[in-house]
Amino acid sequence: MTRFIYLLIAIVYISTSTCIVLGKENAVNGATIRGEVLELTRKNNPIEGATVKIVNSAEKEWTVKTDAKGEYEFTGLPAGRYTVKISKRGYNPRNGKSKFVAAGDDRFERFKMSKKDDFETRFAEILLQHVAEDIGKRYKLNASIVKKLHKSIFEAFDTVLDQKNGETAAFAEGEKYASIGMIIGMLSHPDCRAAFAKYLTETQLQDYINFTKARQQQVRQAFVDIITAFLDQTLSLTVDQRENLVKLLLDTINDKQDLNFMNIMNGPLPKEVSDLLHNQLHISLDSVLNQTQSKIWEVMIDFYDGKDLVGIETFEVPSENADEKDKIDKVPPKSQKWILAETILTAHTEQLGSLNESASKRLKLATKGVIQQYLEARIPDIDEHFKFSEELGAIMQAFMFQNITREQAAEKLEAMKKELWDKRGTNERWDKIELPQITNHPLYQQAIKDVLSEDAYLQYIARQAEHENFRIQASRNLALAFIDMIVLLNEVQQQQIKMITAQLTIPSLNHKGLQMMFAELFIRMDDEILSPWQQSVFKRGR
16 A cells, blocks of 8 residues: 555656756857657657757757757857767657868758657656546536646646646645645636636636635645644644644644645555654644643654664673662663653553552553553564555455455455454554554553543543544545556545445544545445546555
8 A cells, every 4th residue: 555655655756857948059050950850650640849958069058949840059169079868758858970061051950859658758748637527517518628728737737737847836736735726726827827817717726726625725734634633633732732732733733734644545544643743843732732642743753763773671680699789779760652652651641540559559450461562562574564555456466467356355345344343452563654553452451441430431431532523534545546646636526435434433543444435435436436537646646
């Protein structure tokens, strides 16, 4: 799934050739270099807009563009040795041989360029065709207008990238919001916006801009909800705390233009959330969290910043002959991992309300036992760790190539999901990644059941179910927003996929749980819901 995410993100990054725009330089009795640039095909079609650069032996450059006939011309050149270099996005570059040109010479050179198998460029063209068709349906435009709109916006896109030397910074939002981001970037650029305006009324254009921005905001909301759900899972937030955290994050994110949400999808969730909030947003959660929760957050920041990379620290063990004072001085301090686990469990215990001395003692003993078991558990080796992703990938590949049916794939996924549910909070762990799940440990949960009255325990279970529902709904919203961000769903498709996501569950809010949810969505989603272009994106990702 991580490879899938990286692939979908990479699709919108369009690399192009470099061009330098300089003016012509005149010289008395100067030479002329001219020619034409054609496609390497039977028809030898002229290539308009190719960048033709000549470089002399002193590394001085002159640059022009080919016209509609594919022709170029440099005049008034000083005598000297020149090399012709030609480039255009979507074509393989051509370099001529270095040749000497005398004063007054008129040299003609023809070049033929072969097309690249440029998936990124072709993807952008098809993406913009999808956008044009969606706009056509939205505003009931006829087919000829839709075709012209597509040509207009693609040419504007192509021109802006050429002007920016092929840098995707021209549409920087694309790096953070994939396809939605690229469209927002285009609508923000005056030349591209003018290309839309040629075939849309002012009212229609503004409506489409508002519609696209609303989609972007939906993505932001989904990522804020998943961050909040993770912190809720780790810090045992109250409902009011969740609401305040969502507001705080949205207010901060809306003022942050260079934020890249996609990083959250690319690594262990605890580490990515810690890095995003602390290192990128530089946000303080003190106004939302209580003292115990703030302590957890503080330890998490240090923990996932790599300050405890080797697990439990080792300490010198005092000899049997050491005096009592020396033995006391040599008592091993708690490791960061122990402190983090202890504070997570303490925060969860505080949500139980006032407890008598016996109940508090029982829970403290359970907490110590859970942490000891967790820290003593064997960490799986790298092959075991990636076994889950490999098994999941094998199911998806078999389904994609129709080696197994949709029902068989769903059955295999269900078995993997059950295994995840059964292992929640147990000793199985991958170093730092699973630690926030420790409140689900069976020993700790049994202790809670033992110390609470029947009514209090039922209330606890109800609160836990409410927390679980929030995490599941946040995960469902993320799945829908992520797909929309990549393939630009229309309103009918959004409703259809929303109905599918409503059936999804997630065992734990971590990298395995999210991978499982996305895989289940892809298997449940009928290909007929998507257009051929959208299907091709997912088939490349599956």
